Amino acid sequence: MYSSTRNQTLLKQVTMLLHFLSFYFLPLFLFVLFLFLCFSLITTTPTDHKNLPPPSPRKLPIVGNLHQLGLFPHCSLRSLAQKYGPLMQLHFGSVPVLVVSSAVAAREIMKTHDLTISSRPKTSIATRLIYNSKDVAFSPYGEYWRQVRSICVLHLLSNRRVQSFRNVREEETALMIEQIKHYSSSSSSSLVNLTDMFVTLTNNIVCRVALGRMYGGTKGGRRFKEILGMLGELVGAFNVGDYIPWLAWMNRINDLDAKVESVFKEMDEFLEGVVEEHVDRRQREGSDSVHIGSESKYYFVDLLLQIQQENTAARTIHRDTIKALILVK
Template sequence: MTSFLILFFFALLLASLLLARDRRSHRHCRLPPGPTGWPLLGNILQLGSKPHQTLHALSKTYGPLLHLRFGSVHVIVASNATTAAHFLRTHDANFSSRPPNSGAEHIAYNYRDLVFAPYGPRWRMLRRLCALQLFSAKALENLRHVREEEVVCLVQGLARAGKPVDVGAAVNTCATNALSRALVGRRVFSVDGSGEGPEEFKEMVVELMRLAGVFNVGDFVPAIAWLDPQGLVRKMKKLHKRFDEFLNKLITEHQEMADKSNNDMLSLLVKLKDETDGEDVKLTDTEIKALLLNLFTAGTDTTSSTVEWALVELIRAPGLLGRLQDELDSVVGRDRLVSESDLSELPLLQAVVKETFRLHPSTPLSLPRVATEDCKVDGFFIPSGTTLLVNVWAIGRDPESWPDEPLAFRPDRFLPNGRHHGVDVKGGDFELIPFGAGRRVCAGLSLGLRMVQFMVATLVHAYNWVLMEGDQADGLDMEEAFGLTLRRAMPFVAHPVPRLSRKAYD
């Protein structure tokens, strides 16, 4: 015990000396404003359980460009559209890599994935593969029948259930199966979502998002990282083992079933792995698993959470819900289900989804970026090695960008007569960037947007949603559970009542 305490205090002393040296080196530089932090740890203890809300509150005091210190690391937070554009457009090249973090090291195969890979040849190779094989217009169209078949399975499963359902869980199973058919050529869960598989997988994804959303003290005070004071690294390693076993099983089963005619993503990756042998940038089994991990996690929980938020917001606004059902009935009718080809003819639906992304962005704090070189923004000095966070949640509530009831759910703002008609979510309009912007904008933006629109349209068109006994629409719990993704603290459970003709569900 005595030896442990000596090592601990030595680590604190070393970290304090390094921090003092860093302060002296930037003493004459004008950093952005921000609150005073604790010795050694800086501001990291001030974030609370919902950092996006804490940082939003701090920006009201210190301004939209906020400076914090997490241990020995400079952290800046952009909290409005103009500031975000400075970093994600003007200085995008300088902020195109990720800072070191334990999640990328211990869960994402030591930075070998797409999301956390350093900006460079490997990242470009993985990005190009996804863009061509999964997210291009041609690839999306080729796989449209897969998504439509899985959504039909979702609708039929809800019709057969005859009881209240956990909407997020049902949508998550649907999204996972649609994605897995594109990735590995088959469903990974049963059609009706029964059994332990879907629940276990969703629990794994939720745990990953929760752990990845925690600021690990060891990442910012390296001298005490070995202590793992929050126990995060231990949990990350355990979770990584579970995901690795899941992915190894998928790959093994895929190899046993594979034939030369397979055109799913995994078949292509295996073929490319053989072709890149001997090249400078190799595609290995590790990269393949890391990429599958990204796609399975980023493409499922974000979708199901957003659909769940959208449905709850609509139920809280029965007049709006009625208008949307009228729009769907006029375009689709009541004798069939919505198809993806209908989406372009549903402007109110598109507005509802945009408004959901505005108030409930799937990633409330953008994935961190790091400054490769010193730079200046708005007259402030940003030293190299600084971590950048963009508070997407705060930007969506900024009265300067959203002067008309910024906290209210008002999709009409995106309709032709609305102030924000023409604003989209693809990264060019910085007041609405749920998928990020710049070089590191979400690779799956097109698929994610399409899946959310499609599933919201289907659930609203196919069913009326009856709340549980004792629940009131205007009293539904809207509390958030913070993580890398913004989930509801309480799952939304309701009874789906069919509203279309019987043949629509056959």
């Protein structure tokens, strides 16, 4: 009897508590739920229709979609584009990447969003090797980029300036043809490495136009050619620190940092020697012998030194800018 009375009392207390909670707290709970739904509707509606990111395959923590590139990234990207469309988003580590796989989409992006994508992605290797990206190819879009582009277009690569070095191109091309004839007519002729010949042709023309003479026949010139090859490889090398910053220490283990520093040091010493050679010659002959407004045949180094001498508030270049512009030419 006592147990039955106790159970009835407990049941009555629970019923009263539930009635109290439903009377006071249920409306409050429903009101909070209503506000949450309204807020979610307001904030998600524009995203659903206007700001949806491009489709993207599932990514893994830390590495993102790097594991999906494989040994042949161009083939992997084509397969992913067939599945996710001409516009898709990948994550290379912590870096979001927009992959465009159709001519129509690429044309629209280049025409409509050209300023947004006008700068190259900043990489630590290119930043170090190209003098903190002071050249026209790697510098970010802005006032500095407009200045160096103006120098290249108006002074270094104008139509008349290019035509003034026509004889250099003709002479070097004729020499290459003669070498091919010599190899082909030789009794002990072997296969002709045209790739190496075309690389040599390009280097000789660029050296004569930019630096004033060829360096291929000297020991230092041959080493500089090797350094240029190493520089091209390093600029295109995969640097894990650019995509997964907290793994940048691996570059000290695989000697990537040491190789970058070694190549930069040798390259900088060579370019510094070239610039100093032209500075000394200008001092002997008089700096007024070069006028940037004329279309006579003057070497790129001399033109850049003259522009540096005439530095104005609207256009200022430094020694590193000169070496960076020489390097990318």
